[in-house]
Amino acid sequence: xxxxxxxxxxxxxxxxxxxxxxxxxxxxxxxxxxxxxxxxxxxxxxxxxxxxxxxxxxxxxxxxxxxxxxxxxxxxxxxxxxxxxxxxxxxxxxxxxxxxxxxxxxxxxxxxxxxxxxxxxxxxxxxxxxxxxxxxxxxxxxxxxxxxxxxxxxxxxxxxxxxxxxxxxxxxxxxxxxxxxxxxxxx
Numbered sequence: 257x258x259x260x261x262x263x264x265x266x267x268x269x270x271x272x273x274x275x276x277x278x279x280x281x282x283x284x285x286x287x288x289x290x291x292x293x294x295x296x297x298x299x300x301x302x303x304x305x306x307x308x309x310x311x312x313x314x315x316x317x318x319x320x321x322x323x324x325x326x327x328x329x330x331x332x333x334x335x336x337x338x339x340x341x342x343x344x345x346x347x348x349x350x351x352x353x354x355x356x357x358x359x360x361x362x363x364x365x366x367x368x369x370x371x372x373x374x375x376x377x378x379x380x381x382x383x384x385x386x387x388x389x390x391x392x393x394x395x396x397x398x399x400x401x402x403x404x405x406x407x408x409x410x411x412x413x414x415x416x417x418x419x420x421x422x423x424x425x426x427x428x429x430x431x432x433x434x435x436x437x438x439x440x441x442x443x
Contacts, residue, residue: 328428329366332408335438336360336373341398344418347379351415354380355429361403374421375406375430376413384435392436403438406430 336358344352353376360373377384377398386394387407395404408430419429 326367326369328368328410330410331366332363332368332406332430333365334358334360334368334373334406334408335362335364335403336375336406337403338398338400339372341380341400342418342420343380344416346381351379353378353413353415353417353431355417355419355421356380356398357421358404358406364405370427372425372427373430374419374425374427375408375432376417376419377432377435378415384432387434387436390436392438395435395437403440405436405438407433407435409433 338356339359340357342354342356344354346352355374355376358373358375360368360371380398383397384395384404386392387405390405392405395402410428410430413429413431417429
């Protein structure tokens with residue numbers, strides 16, 4: 257590892273010793289102040305000066321950013337594209353909850369780390385309960401490719417659960433509280 261000592265004179269920073277080809281090295285910078293000298297050590301990239309360019313430029317590196325894993329929220333509000341609709345026996349005999357697979361377009365409230373979302377609709381042959389106060393029409397029939405605004409919750413699902421994706425994914429299952437059809441964007 258190589259180091260360069262820089263001296264600060266009259267507001268300009270000048271290298272005291274030349275550096276070899278680009279490396280990351282600690283650099284000691286002396287600040288010009290009326291108080292006793294202070295030293296600041298920071299990682300920098302140092303390029304070797306050439307006769308035509310003059311002194312080597314000094315670039316202070318930013319610390320790396322760290323990605324934080326998002327835990328799935330218990331309550332979730334999303335816009336998602338229906339990828340695979342499913343059906344079940346009619347709700348006349350039993351209360352059926354059918355899991356459908358969605359692709360998330362936008363998370364509006366809450367947090368969800370994946371693109372695939374599994375949501376259980378109650379009695380889907382009857383359509384979905386429309387979300388009050390939100391734009392969009394009531395979903396009367398589920399069609400692959402449509403975009404839905406879904407308000408979801410995790411927790412107990414009452415009635416029979418039909419989940420053909422159970423073996424495919426361990427992702428959490430959400431119960432749909434309400435859903436609205438998102439109209440296609442206007443050109």
